[in-house]
Amino acid sequence: MGGKTVSIIGLGALGILYGQHLSHALGKDRVKVIVSKERKARYEREGVTLNGEACDFTYVLETDRGNPSDLVIVCTKSLTLESGMNSMKYQVGPETAILSLINGITSENILGARFGQEKVIPTVAIGMDATREGQNVLSKVKGWLQIGADVPEKLDRLNRVKEIFDEAGFPYVVEKDIMLKIWEKFIMNVGVNQVVMVHETTYEGIQTGGAYHEQARAAMHEVVEVAQAEGIPLEETHIQNAFDIIDTVDPQGMPSMRQDGLAKRKTEVALFAGTILEKAKQYDLETPVNKALYQRIKEMEKTF
Incomplete structure (x- = not known):
């Protein structure tokens, strides 16, 4: 070989x-x-x-x-x-x-x-x-x-x-600052994957603006707060960068979490909202959007 x-x-x-x-x-x-x-x-x-x-x-x-x-x-x-x-x-x-x-x-x-x-x-x-x-x-x-x-x-x-x-x-x-890039992807996962999962939609549901888009944006904002507490230079501009990338994918496609939901498999919610909730507690931050997403996805998993 x-x-x-x-x-x-x-x-x-x-x-x-x-x-x-x-x-x-x-x-x-x-x-x-x-x-x-x-x-x-x-x-x-x-x-x-x-x-x-x-x-x-x-x-x-x-x-x-x-x-x-x-x-x-x-x-x-x-x-x-x-x-x-x-x-x-x-x-x-x-x-x-x-x-x-x-x-x-x-x-x-x-x-x-x-x-x-x-x-x-x-x-x-x-x-x-x-x-x-x-x-x-x-x-x-x-x-x-x-x-x-x-x-x-x-x-x-x-x-x-x-x-x-x-x-x-x-x-x-x-990438020169690969750890920042990991958090940039994380911010996308937390906002996009979870909101698409909760509302049982596709990428189109958050590409077109509206309530789902705004909920994803709010979840991402909480990631920015946690990241900055961790010393990661994540900023509000990274939220728009995430949406700019999502706008390039197939509107009828779905993130992995939604695919897991359709297949009745346990999701990675602990990896996304779960991580944010754990770190927010450590830094005494309020993350109500991720808390609501976490609770809803766990409720959905009970029906699998």
Whole structure:
């Protein structure tokens, strides 16, 4: 197997979207989708498609103790991160770089505690509209990854990730202040994902203004207050930046939380409003919009 290798952990919408790009660009022998024995049998039996095109992935069992990968991309949900880390343990070696595409602001620290903080390159997945329907993912906009080194010691590892992405023609941007970018994505998740979920709408519901749009904006404002208390230079202008990005995606698309709701799966509300409520308590801040969103989503989950 020549060239640097990539492992994909979690074959949801992003795992399929980016796994397909990397497999096409680098060759399927260099891109491994790490799975359990049961999932391998199901994927090979039922197939996986992107916009109707079959994905010819190389499935590798999580028990395989072969050579570790140069890059591991974690595409699980936050609720399944623990099992994802168990699946990827044999893919992580001393020089491996780990990227997390999980929403929120906590997964990097969790991965770093397990595998070493020096291996984790902070990452934000932005601008995509991938929606999974069964074993097929629909996507009109691929989006891009924002990556960066939060400490100088990670610059060499970051450069190795850049080399892989450059070879693959993979969409990415290196950000000087990657932690700010993580909070910028977080502000979008807190406002957009939760409001679309609560009102059972699509992106169109918040793109067009009106009550849903204003509720999302108010939820984002509370994130700004919490971020500033944490020393993160998030500002009101970042709220409009988030809406500018959302306005570019398919109006009939839906964020991951709404997709979870439709599938009757537990959502990542603890990752969004739950995190804000916890941090607001720490800083003695009032966050009534996120409190209301949290309570409503938890009520909806009881019907699943």
